Structure formats: C-alpha cells, structure tokens
Amino acid sequence: MIELTVDGNAVQVEEGATILDACRRAQIDTPTLCYGDTLTPVNVCRVCVVELEGARTLVPSCSRRAEDGMVVHTDSERVRTSRRMVMELLGSSTDLSTAPDALAYIERYDADPARLGAPPAPAPKLDNDLYMRDYSKCILCYKCVEACGVDHQNTFAIAVAGRGIGAHISTELDVPLPESACVYCGNCIAVCPTGALMPTSEFELRQAGEWREEEQTEVDTVCPYCGVGCNLTLHVQDDEIVKVTSPDDHDVTRGNLCIKGRFGFQYVQNK
Amino acid sequence: MPDLKLLADAPSADERAAIDAVVGEEAANGDRVARSDRTRRHLLLPALRAAQRRVGWVSPGALGYASRRLEIPPAEAYGVATFYALLSLEEQPAEVLHVCTDLSCRLAGATVPEGAQPSPCLGLCERAPASLRTVAGTKPREEQIPAESPPLPQASGLKLLRRIADGVDPESPPEFRALERARELGPERVIELVKASPLLGRGGAAFPTGIKWEAVARQPAKPHYLVCNADESEPGTFKDRVLMEQDPFALVEAMAIAMYATGCEKGFIYIRAEYPLAHRRIQHAIEASGLDIELRIGAGAYVCGEETALFQSIEGYRGEPRNKPPFPVEVGLFGKPTVVNNVETLVNVPHIVLGGDARDTRLFCLSGNVSRPGLYEVELGTPLPALLELAGAEPAKAVLLGGAAGSFLRPDQLDVPLSFEGAREAGVTLGSGVVIVFGEQADLVGAVLRIAEFFRDESCGQCVPCRVGTVRQEEALHRLASGKKNGNELAVLADLAQVMRDASICGLGQTAASAVASAVENLGVLA
Numbered sequence: 001m002i003e004l005t006v007d008g009n010a011v012q013v014e015e016g017a018t019i020l021d022a023c024r025r026a027q028i029d030t031p032t033l034c035y036g037d038t039l040t041p042v043n044v045c046r047v048c049v050v051e052l053e054g055a056r057t058l059v060p061s062c063s064r065r066a067e068d069g070m071v072v073h074t075d076s077e078r079v080r081t082s083r084r085m086v087m088e089l090l091g092s093s094t095d096l097s098t099a100p101d102a103l104a105y106i107e108r109y110d111a112d113p114a115r116l117g118a119p120p121a122p123a124p125k126l127d128n129d130l131y132m133r134d135y136s137k138c139i140l141c142y143k144c145v146e147a148c149g150v151d152h153q154n155t156f157a158i159a160v161a162g163r164g165i166g167a168h169i170s171t172e173l174d175v176p177l178p179e180s181a182c183v184y185c186g187n188c189i190a191v192c193p194t195g196a197l198m199p200t201s202e203f204e205l206r207q208a209g210e211w212r213e214e215e216q217t218e219v220d221t222v223c224p225y226c227g228v229g230c231n232l233t234l235h236v237q238d239d240e241i242v243k244v245t246s247p248d249d250h251d252v253t254r255g256n257l258c259i260k261g262r263f264g265f266q267y268v269q270n271k
Numbered sequence: 272m273p274d275l276k277l278l279a280d281a282p283s284a285d286e287r288a289a290i291d292a293v294v295g296e297e298a299a300n301g302d303r304v305a306r307s308d309r310t311r312r313h314l315l316l317p318a319l320r321a322a323q324r325r326v327g328w329v330s331p332g333a334l335g336y337a338s339r340r341l342e343i344p345p346a347e348a349y350g351v352a353t354f355y356a357l358l359s360l361e362e363q364p365a366e367v368l369h370v371c372t373d374l375s376c377r378l379a380g381a382t383v384p385e386g387a388q389p390s391p392c393l394g395l396c397e398r399a400p401a402s403l404r405t406v407a408g409t410k411p412r413e414e415q416i417p418a419e420s421p422p423l424p425q426a427s428g429l430k431l432l433r434r435i436a437d438g439v440d441p442e443s444p445p446e447f448r449a450l451e452r453a454r455e456l457g458p459e460r461v462i463e464l465v466k467a468s469p470l471l472g473r474g475g476a477a478f479p480t481g482i483k484w485e486a487v488a489r490q491p492a493k494p495h496y497l498v499c500n501a502d503e504s505e506p507g508t509f510k511d512r513v514l515m516e517q518d519p520f521a522l523v524e525a526m527a528i529a530m531y532a533t534g535c536e537k538g539f540i541y542i543r544a545e546y547p548l549a550h551r552r553i554q555h556a557i558e559a560s561g562l563d564i565e566l567r568i569g570a571g572a573y574v575c576g577e578e579t580a581l582f583q584s585i586e587g588y589r590g591e592p593r594n595k596p597p598f599p600v601e602v603g604l605f606g607k608p609t610v611v612n613n614v615e616t617l618v619n620v621p622h623i624v625l626g627g628d629a630r631d632t633r634l635f636c637l638s639g640n641v642s643r644p645g646l647y648e649v650e651l652g653t654p655l656p657a658l659l660e661l662a663g664a665e666p667a668k669a670v671l672l673g674g675a676a677g678s679f680l681r682p683d684q685l686d687v688p689l690s691f692e693g694a695r696e697a698g699v700t701l702g703s704g705v706v707i708v709f710g711e712q713a714d715l716v717g718a719v720l721r722i723a724e725f726f727r728d729e730s731c732g733q734c735v736p737c738r739v740g741t742v743r744q745e746e747a748l749h750r751l752a753s754g755k756k757n758g759n760e761l762a763v764l765a766d767l768a769q770v771m772r773d774a775s776i777c778g779l780g781q782t783a784a785s786a787v788a789s790a791v792e793n794l795g796v797l798a
Contacts, residue, residue: 043594044734046774057781058773063594078773082736085770089739115759116743140732156275156344160589160732161353163572165742167732170353172278172338172345173331173360181276181344 004070019050019061019072028074031083031105033090034141035062036191038254039151042142047086047105050074058082084109092116093165095136098195098206102139124203127176130184130263132203135168137196144169144188144197152256157181158188186262190245190255199263202243212237220247223261228252230261241265278335278345282322286333289325293318294340311341312587313605319352320544320570324411327365329358343587354589354731356391357405357544357571365407369393369545373506373725374671374707374718375638376400391573391725392506393545396638396707397421397645403545413547420516424645425661430632431618432648435517441552444559445520449621453528461532461624462488468623469631469651474500474576474613475676475702475778477691480620483610486600487533490608494536497529498585498604498611501542501549502569502576505674506725507705510634511614513646515542515549518618519556525617527562528624533610538564541581544571573729577777578603578611580731591733592777615704633689633704637662639671640710652690658706659685667711669794673702675722676782678789679715679796699789716752716797719790723748726783737780740771744784751797761798764791 001012004022011022018041023030034045043060050061053071058078073079087106091113096102106113113119120136127133140160148158157180161170171180189197198206205211216237223230230253235243244262248255282290291297294314315337322333329352338348352358357369370376370383373392379399383389387402395401395415404414423429423436439445453461466481487495499522503511515522526538540557542549550568557564567585569575575584579593582604603609615634622628631651635658638644642663649658659666670680672687678699680687687697694701709715723745732738744767747760768784775781790796 043776046734046736046776049774057775060594065596078769081766082770082774085740085766086735086774088766089735089743089770092743093739115763117746139735140738156346159344159346159350161346161350162732163354163356164727164730164732165738167738170346170349172349173334181346 002066002068004066004068004072006072007074013066017066019052019059019064019066019070020048022066022072023050023061023074030061030074031101031108032062033102033105033139033193034143036143036146038248039143039146039191042146045086045090045139045141047083049079049082051076051079080109084111087111088113088116090139091119093119094139094194095119095122095134096139096194098137098198099139099193101193126200126203128178128182128184130200130259131186131189132198132200133177134196134198137194138169139194139196140167140169141193143191143193147187147191147256152187152254153183153185155181155183155185157183184259184263185257186259187256189262190257199243205237205242211242216242223257225260225264230257232257232261234265240269275338275342275344277339278331280331280335282330282332282336283326285325286322286330287336289321290318290333290337290340293321294337297340312343313585315341315343315348315351315587316355316570316584317567319348319358320568323358324405324407325409327359327367327407328362329360330362334360341587351587351589355570355572356728367405368402369405370402371395371400372721374675374721375507377717377721378639378707378709378713390545391728392504392508394503394509394512394543396507396509396636399638399644413545415546415548420513421645424643425647428632428650429648430622430628430630431514431615431634432646434521435513439518441517441519442555444556447520447524447527447560449624450524450527450531453531453624456624458488458532458534461528464623465532465620468619470616470619470623471691472613473615473619473633473704475505475673475700477701480612480616483600483612484529484533487535487608487610490601492601492608493534494607495534496604496607496609497526497533497535497538498578498581498609499526499538499540499614499617500576500578500581500611501540501546501553501614502581503546503614503703504543504573504576505676505703505705506722507636507638507671507674507707508703509636509638510646510704512546512549514614514618515546515553519549519552520560521618521621522553522614523556523560523562523564525620526564527560528620529610529612529617530562535610536563538562539567539585539604540564541567541569541575541585543569543576572731573725574731574777574779577779580777581611582609589731591731592779594776633701635689635704635706637664637706637708639708640664640666640713641708649689652688652693655685655687655689655706658689659708662706662708664708665710666708668713668715669709671705671707671709671718671786673700674705674707675725675786676700676778677702677705678786679794680789681793684793700785715790715794719787719796720745720748720752722786726779730779730783734774734776734780736770736773737775737777737783740767740775740780741783743767744771744787748787748797761791764788
C-alpha cells in the first residue's frame with residue numbers, strides 16, 4: 001500500500017493507483033471531463049489538476065501515480081484558479097448547454113466564461129440516420145477517439161486533426177460518416193461528456209423541445225440480438241424508448257454496445 | 272492486411288515511387304509481411320514528406336497509399352498530416368517561398384510578397400530578413416535565402432566554435448580522437464567525467480547532462496536510444512544550425528560517445544525541416560562515420576522541440592507532448608530508456624572527454640538591431656552588457672533574452688550575469704541563448720503581438736490552457752493595441768498567464784505568457 005496526504009488527511013491506496021483514486025478514497029469530489037473509468041487517461045482537459053508539494057506546476061490527478069509521502073492539496077488558491085480558468089476557457093469556446101458536469105463546474109468554481117468570449121452557435125451535422133455530431137459542443141477530450149480506437153472498438157474511424165485552436169475530431173479528409181470506417185456502434189456517444197455526440201432520437205426530441213430527462217425512467221434488460229448478453233438500459237419517455245445505453249460498470253460491456261443493441265429498438269414500438 | 276477501411280483515391284506513379292523509396296516496394300503478394308515488421312508507423316512522416324517533395328502536396332491518393340502501405344488507419348494518418356505546417360493537404364505550386372515574419376526578420380523589415388507564405392522563425396536571424404524556398408519535383412530541394420553563411424563575428428576566446436573559426440572542412444571526416452579516448456576510458460568513466468563537468472543542457476531546461484546519462488545507462492530495459500534534439504525552433508535561435516552546417520563531424524562524434532557511454536543501440540537526430548544544409552551535412556557525416564544514427568526531419572512544428580513531442584513525431588504520431596512522469600530516461604522513444612540531448616550540449620562532450628579547455632562556455636545568438644549579428648561564445652557568468660558590446664549592440668529600447676519563451680529587459684535592467692544562477696536571480700532565463708536587440712526604431716507592440724501569434728499558431732491543441740489560452744491572450748493584446756479595450760484585459764492576461772504556466776502539459780504552454788508578461792511589466796508595453 002501507498003500512503004499519501006491529501007488535504008491534510010492520510011490516505012492509503014494500492015500500488016499503481018492515481019492521485020484521483022486517492023482523492024476519491026478520501027471522498028474529495030474532484031472535477032473531471034476527459035477522464036473516463038473505462039478509458040486510458042489522456043489528461044488533456046486539466047480540470048482535475050491538484051497541487052503537489054515539490055512540483056513546479058500543478059499535476060493532473062487523473063493520470064499522476066500516487067507515491068509514498070506525496071503531499072497533495074486539492075482546493076488551494078492555485079488549484080481553484082486553474083480550475084476556474086479551464087472552465088472559463090472551455091465555456092468561451094464551446095457550447096456547454098448540454099454538458100451538465102461542465103455547467104456544474106462553472107458554477108462551483110465561480111467561472112465567468114463570458115469575459116473571455118462567446119461560445120460558437122450550434123452546428124449539428126446529420127450525415128447519417130443514427131447519430132448527430134455537433135463539434136461546437138466538443139471540448140476535445142479525446143474520449144470518442146479512444147473509444148473508437150484501441151480502448152474499445154478498434155475501428156479507428158476518427159482521430160484528432162489540425163493543430164492548436166484548429167484541432168478537431170475528424171474522419172480521414174473530413175469525409176461524411178457513411179464514407180468513413182464508422183460501424184455505428186455509438187460507443188463514442190456513450191463516452192461523450194458534452195452532448196456533442198447524440199443519438200438522432202434524442203437530438204430530434206431536443207430540437208422539438210420534447211426531451212424531458214427528468215420524466216424518463218430507466219429499465220435495465222438484456223440485449224435480444226445475440227448470445228453475448230450485453231446489458232441494456234432503456235431510457236423511456238411517454239412509454240417509448242428514446243435512447244439505449246449500457247452500464248459502465250457492467251463486466252461484459254463496460255458501457256459498450258454494437259449498432260443493434262444501441263440503435264435497433266424501433267421494432268419494439270413499430271407504428 | 273488488418274481490417275482497415277482505406278481511401279478510394281489511388282496515388283499517381285510519382286507519388287507511389289516517392290513513398291516506395293521510403294517504405295520499400297510492395298511485395299507481389301501485397302504487404303503480407305512478418306508480424307515483427309508491422310510496426311512501421313514511424314515511417315509515416317518520412318513517407319508524407321517524400322510525397323510532398325515529389326509533387327508539392329499530400330494528395331488524397333498519397334495519403335491513402337501511405338496509410339495502406341504502413342497499415343495506419345487513414346483517419347490517423349490524416350490527423351498526422353494536418354498537424355505539420357509544412358505539409359499541405361491542398362494542391363499548391365511546386366515552388367513555394369516561405370518568408371520569415373518573426374522577431375528578428377521583422378526588425379530587418381521583412382515583407383511577404385504576393386504568392387509567398389509567411390513563416391515562423393527560420394533560424395537564419397543573423398542574415399535577416401530571410402526566407403526559405405521549397406521546390407518539389409524529381410530533384411526536390413530547399414534553399415535558404417540568403418544562401419551565404421556569414422563568417423563568425425568573433426575570433427578569440429572560442430571553444431565550441433574554435434574549429435569552425437579555424438575553417439574546418441565540414442565534409443571531410445576528421446579523426447575521432449575523443450571517441451577513441453572514450454573507448455579507452457570505458458562507459459562508466461566517461462559518465463563520471465560528464466557528471467564531474469559543469470555541463471547543463473543547452474536546449475533551455477538546463478538539466479545536468481551527466482545525471483541524465485547515468486540514469487539511462489542504469490536502466491535494465493533494452494534497447495536504449497539516443498536522440499539528438501536538433502529541432503531548434505525558438506524564435507531567434509540559430510546556434511545548432513551553425514554547429515551542424517559547419518562542423519557536423521563534431522556532433523556525430525559526440526553522439527557516438529553518448530551512445531557508447533549510455534549503452535544506446537541506435538541514435539536518432541531530429542532536425543527541423545527548415546535546415547536543408549544541415550540535413551545534407553549531417554547525413555554525409557553520419558554516412559562517412561559508419562555509425563548507427565538515423566536522420567529524421569520535421570515538417571514545421573515548434574512543439575516538436577519538446578522532447579516527448581519529438582518522440583511522438585518520430586514514432587509517426589501527432590507531435591503532442593506526453594505527460595511527465597514517466598521521464599524519457601525511463602520511458603522515451605518507442606517506450607524505451609532514452610537520452611535526449613540538444614546539439615550544443617552534445618558538442619561539449621568531446622572537450623570533456625579529452626580534457627584541455629575546461630572553461631564552461633555557452634553560445635548566444637545575437638540578432639535584431641545589432642551591428643555585428645551572429646553566433647557568439649562566451650564563458651558562463653559573462654555580463655550581458657559585455658556580450659552586447661562584442662556584437663556592437665546599443666539596445667535603446669529593449670533586449671529579448673531567451674526567445675519567445677524568455678523575457679524582455681529594459682535598457683536599465685541589462686546588468687545580468689549570463690549564467691543559470693545569475694539569470695534565475697534576475698528572474699529571467701537564458702533559454703536557448705537568444706539575444707534579440709530592439710533599437711530606437713523598433714516596434715515593440717508589434718513584437719509582442721507577434722509572440723502571442725506565434726504561440727497561438729504553434730500550440731499543439733492538446734490541453735485546454737494552451738489551446739484556448741494562447742488565443743484569448745492574443746485577443747486581449749489586440750484589444751489593448753487597438754484601443755478597443757473593455758477594461759478587464761490586464762486581469763484576463765494575468766489569469767491566463769497563471770493557468771497556462773500552472774496547468775499546461777508542456778513547456779510551450781507553460782512559457783507562452785512569459786515574454787508577453789515581461790513586456791507589460793518591464794517595458795510598460797500595452798500596460
């Protein structure tokens with residue numbers, strides 16, 4: 001076991017654990033955006049930074065391994081300033097209206113994105129029947145790229161292209177999804193933290209002003225298609241399935257599904 | 272073939288030939304290569320460069336062919352190709368003029384003619400204004416303009432530049448006396464000598480070289496790699512170019528000693544794309560020496576001078592810096608223990624091994640409003656005014672020390688000893704040895720805006736503080752410069768400086784506000 005000090009309290013974690021793991025063990029609520037429990041940390045959003053005594057800069061808690069004797073501060077002035085500024089930078093450059101976690105962090109850190117600029121207008125791309133992409137909502141967390149790549153699906157339909165503020169998620173030569181390698185598993189949607197990727201069923205209801213998440217019920221079931229037995233969570237509104245997800249903590253799926261499980265539910269409610 | 276969906280476009284015969292020259296010809300049965308040969312992704316950037324040098328741009332056919340031959344998903348190859356400023360994904364003329372519009376060339380009155388492309392610093396600051404012409408074709412070439420390298424401005428007190436001042440022939444192999452001596456001493460003794468010397472890294476971070484070497488030598492994981500970082504791109508820096516162009520054998524010998532001492536199986540030297548003469552001279556020196564060193568050439572990305580971004584670039588990925596730790600001495604190039612040393616750092620090594628001149632000297636690149644611009648070598652601790660006097664500089668307005676990642680000094684703040692400790696005490700950095708002098712007529716506001724633009728252009732885009740912070744910084748400075756202030760600019764700049772310094776992944780973001788902040792604080796520019 002490794003013992004470190006987080007905000008004045010001794011915390012023990014297993015070898016190989018991160019500072020974020022230690023924060024969670026100490027029940028310190030640490031903001032994360034690009035971190036996902038089922039994905040390799042890329043530590044790019046920098047909202048989870050903490051102050052590590054002896055380090056010149058702040059360190060990303062999601063990927064920094066905990067070491068014996070580390071002394072960590074998660075709520076110092078430096079930490080609060082960087083977290084506030086990360087949220088101001090994101091809020092000034094991204095439409096966060098469908099990103100509940102990000103909106104909560106803006107409030108928590110008293111961030112004022114408007115003083116840096118106004119976010120871009122929505123720009124939904126609907127080049128296929130199954131899901132919508134709106135990169136005005138993209139914070140470039142790399143999660144979709146990881147899910148499409150070696151972390152989950154091994155399809156490699158998308159990657160980060162361009163550089164600097166022009167960096168963006170793209171297929172090869174920006175071709176529409178139907179011309180790309182996409183297999184419509186929707187595992188990118190499952191990890192997207194901002195609603196930049198959304199099933200068309202959800203997008204259309206939102207556009208019509210009829211998406212009422214607070215009224216929805218969730219029903220867990222088993223996918224009817226093949227013998228793998230993936231768990232499905234059906235999101236039901238007005239007695240209709242409006243979206244299908246899979247639990248992140250499920251042994252078999254780890255939040256992942258295929259095109260049939262995620263999108264093939266219309267037959268249940270054929271009209 | 273792996274299960275990849277490939278691009279439909281076919282390469283032209285020329286593109287195919289250019290790429291084949293890098294990746295090898297396709298076997299008759301397709302590329303059914305042994306599994307061990309499948310990790311050829313590191314050939315992606317050389318293949319894309321070859322295609323562009325042949326036809327002037329990276330066409331969909333060339334991108335698709337390179338992806339297929341190297342078994343790289345086309346989306347990822349596209350991500351790599353669009354990362355580099357000198358690779359064009361749009362058709363352009365075979366001949367392109369890249370005109371430097373960076374700090375020293377601005378001071379020399381650089382203008383971009385119609386049809387030419389503006390370029391960040393080309394590392395030709397001592398002959399500003401400068402440009403680079405790239406010509407694609409069957410005999411592709413790159414020309415530095417002006418072509419003539421001026422003689423060294425300094426004749427006495429030289430150590431690292433001694434052979435150059437004496438007119439060493441850059442094309443004929445000398446005896447490698449220091450390498451022979453190193454082999455007599457054995458690896459451990461060489462490392463001890465380097466550790467006992469005062470040598471600190473000259474790329475900007477000033478890490479003790481001997482400690483780095485020892486750390487790699489002790490790593491049980493094999494193989495070990497040596498990487499010479501010759502991606503010199505800090506605006507105002509040209510020292511490594513002069514060393515590589517005029518005394519390439521000194522560097523190759525130093526690399527051989529470093530490889531020997533640290534147990535490196537193979538060495539790489541990564542030179543920025545804008546240094547064609549250095550490419551030729553170093554390649555020739557490597558071949559003439561018969562060492563297992565491979566030349567890799569960049570494609571226009573300042574951030575690739577960051578050591579982990581440089582690894583990513585060699586490995587065929589986007590030049591996005593990795594988070595540290597783990598440090599390169601443990602997990603470096605191809606995930607193996609790696610020594611990364613700057614060119615100037617390495618050329619100190621033969622002197623250490625042979626003994627003799629024990630002075631700890633350092634190279635400084637003087638440009639801007641200077642009567643004798645060029646590369647100077649002085650002992651560490653020399654006062655900055657003495658260096659300025661050597662070069663005939665009268666900084667009426669300011670001196671930029673350390674480059675775009677450094678700081679501006681007022682004429683009354685120049686009494687800084689040129690040593691790491693002296694600089695630290697004065698709250699500045701020597702960085703890569705840049706000294707740009709701003710005279711009476713110099714446009715300081717323009718220089719500050721250019722620095723902000725430079726960082727915005729060169730940010731890799733990976734982490735939020737740098738990707739968005741460099742843009743917001745430039746916007747706030749433009750508001751101040753144009754008089755369209757909203758009153759919060761200085762507070763915003765201070766907050767941006769803090770989040771970029773504290774929370775960026777790499778040194779680019781961490782220093783993106785330092786020169787700007789020093790201009791506001793020390794010079795009162797835009798304050």
